[in-house]
Amino acid sequence: MKTILLHVLSELQESRSASGAVHIIKGKRSAQTIQDIQLFHLSKWAGAARFWKGTDPSALAEELFNQQLITGAGRRAALTNKGFEQLKQAEWLQQLYFQGREYEWNGFAEAFWRKLNLTVQAAGSLASKNKGFLPVYAEAEERDAVRKIIKSAGSRHVNRLLYNKLEGELSLLSERSADIFVSRLAGNASQGKTVKQLAGRLSEEEVFLRWRSVLHWLMKSEWPAELQPLISHIEKQKSRLTNSAEKTKRFVYEGKTKAEIAALRGLKSSTVEDHLVELAMFDPDFPAHNYISEKRLKDLSIILQSSDQQETLKELKEKAGDKGSYFDIRLAGALLKNRKGAES
Incomplete structure (x- = not known):
């Protein structure tokens, strides 16, 4: 999966770590991964390594560093000139009809x-x-x-x-x-x-x-x-939602709070938050008012719309200050993408 990792990292435009690229091709069910797939138009390769039996992509990412094909500054990874040259040699990759998010993601x-x-x-x-x-x-x-x-x-x-x-x-x-x-x-x-x-x-x-x-x-x-x-x-x-988020959806439409959903499903609060962000991104009828106030959503939407789309969540939180939590920012971002998708 080295070539896929190089391609995904090139598309991420130095805005994510190598682990972020690994999560995308392994089909990790997190809101951050799902958001990155949408943000950087990586649906084609999402989940590409989910049924891969070879070397684990995490180990392959380490090999890319050791072979000086990628470099990392902090939490941002980038291709070196050597990495770009190797990627150019894999023209066959772009000739394939591959739809990872549609066919690999949910098995x-x-x-x-x-x-x-x-x-x-x-x-x-x-x-x-x-x-x-x-x-x-x-x-x-x-x-x-x-x-x-x-x-x-x-x-x-x-x-x-x-x-x-x-x-x-x-x-x-x-x-x-x-x-x-x-x-x-x-x-x-x-x-x-x-x-x-x-x-x-x-x-x-x-x-x-x-x-x-x-x-x-x-x-x-x-x-x-x-x-x-x-x-x-x-x-x-067929659903754009992960299977677990589909199960959470039932409780969302019953008006349950985050804490209630976590207790009913036996999940961590952070996992429920991931599901809510996923629902906010793909479900046009998601009841956002149950999980974020109108004022907070408006304030965060202004910040998000005026920010560079490649900014990390941490950088956005620094801009938002006390106007919203990490979850609030992620939820607001998902809702914005949902609305843009409906308008296009």
Whole structure:
């Protein structure tokens, strides 16, 4: 994930630490991370490393420092000239159809992959009358979806549908990405190759991101009615909110205070504040008046609108003084972004 870290740090424009970039690609569920994703237009790579099995991005960030690809002044990290040169060599990165915030953040791509992989394997094995195959891993709900597909359409018909669909979609992508994706699929008597096994002339990072980008491409396309269970979980669960914030939302609309929500959910106050900021950013009907006074919101909005968007929360708090807490500032900022989004 070194290349992704370099790219994200370049987009953060020396306004966040290396840890801030790591949190973004790992899909950390914090209000600060979610705000940064919106502020610096990093939705494409948000959560990109959530299902990455290689070296932890935190360790990779340390490697970037040691290799003098990035430097840090205080809590702000920046690419060195050497870092920018290395980033320029990864032109393939910008050619990928990758939608991390939409498909990786809440695990949609991973669930889709498990269902698709099992369907390809099961339909192929059953059509060839090989009922003794060792199924690839899938959650119980995902296995049920695959059974439903094969039971209703039949293994041979499912095979034809899958072949036609995948052949048509993969023909629109680069041969390299298509080959990687097909090699990852389980077959009649095989489990499919791992990212590590496929890495050779390409890095594990490139193999991983090309594979995931194909998943994203497939997920945004139209699927035959018989294969709809493969993507039904996307629309069913699709929300810009994290799962935990969705649970907090119920209590917010019941008029509960921060303290009451924390007690009811067994969460820290800071976690509830994260959820409230997330709701304020994405929910147009969020009852802000229950959590910040109109005067305080007005005062902080003036400060925020006249400030540099790259200023840290600490710098904004110094400007605000006693006009608002850290939470008040974050909430006001989220509400402003929500309103700007509604106007655009």
